[in-house]
Amino acid sequence: MEEILQYVTTNYPTIARLTIEHLYLVSVSVGAAILSGxxxxxxxxxxxxLADAVLYVASVIITIPSxxxxxxxxxxxxxxxxxIGFWPAAIAxxxxxxxxxxxxxxxxxxxxxxxxxxxxxxMGMSDWQRLARVEIPLAVPVIMAGVRMAVVMNIAVATIAVYxxxxxxxxxxxxxxxxxxxVKLIVGAVAVSLLAVIADYLFLFIQKLLTPKGLSGALP
Structure with a gap:
């Protein structure tokens, strides 16, 4: 334990820089996935x-080893x-x-x-009005659950991007x-795990903020 604390204290700037790199890679990739998904x-x-075809293709993609x-x-x-570098990892x-x-x-x-x-x-709403004012607000909790899953999963996947x-x-x-x-192995693994846990709780908080009050009691 002493060696781990000493390593973290000595190499804090490097750990912080690599954490920012990790977050940037996942944030850009998942952010783009939200805008398209x-x-x-x-x-x-x-x-x-069309739904069956799209979901099938997406299911096949996720089974490919990282x-x-x-x-x-x-x-x-x-x-x-x-x-080599950021772009192949971000697209994956x-x-x-x-x-x-x-x-x-x-x-x-x-x-x-x-x-x-x-x-x-x-009430006279058009299809677009119904989607924006009724359907999407009601769907937010489930959509955000998918986003949370994608973020947590890809924080782990992004560790392979070093290769x-x-x-x-x-x-x-x-x-x-x-x-x-x-020591390095434990520090790296713990850092990734903590990042995933923090991200999960952060997105749960955002999920609750975006959820209509009448549905908030249904959240985990």
Whole structure:
């Protein structure tokens, strides 16, 4: 324990820098996934066959091992001189984030009580007004649960990104493995775990803020 505390104290600036790199990679990737996944999830509620196809493709993508996914990005992005570093890692994490976000958005919109839709129609709301004022606010808790899942999952996945030069907390873990240094390995693993826990609670807080008051009691 003493060695761990000494390592953290001595290398705090490096740990802080790698944590920021890690957060930046996950934030950009998952942020882009939210901007694309939520609209896709809403769109496919209109067509069951399209929904099945989109969800199937997203399910296949998430089953690809992270090392293989990062490896696939290298030759593809090498064509535009971006084969190593931030971009292949960001695109891989973006792809991994799609399933939980699309699936939860689709499920949330689909499970809204039809009576509420009819009531909104009866009030003279257009399809867009109904979506913005009724359906999306009611779907927020389930959508945010998907976002939370994507963030926590990809904080762990991002540790593998060190092998393609994307940096992050995986650097400490990799140094611990290659140098058989248990202190570095423990520090890196604990740092990633703490980051995931903090992110989960942060997004739970945001989820509660965005949830209509009448639904807040249903949150975990």
């Amino acid at each position: 939520v609209p896709i999830g809403i769109l496919i509620t209109k067509d069951k066959q 090392v293989a996914m990062f490896g696939l990005m290298i030759p593809l992005l090498s064509l535009v001189d971006r084969g 994490i973006f792809l991994y984030s799609q399933l939980p976000i699309i699936r939860n958005t689709y499920t949330a919109i689909n499970n809204i009580d039809p009576a509420l839709r009819e009531a909104a129609k009866g 393609i030069g994307a940096g992050g907390l995986g650097t400490i873990i990799n140094e611990g493995i290659t140098g058989t240094n248990s």
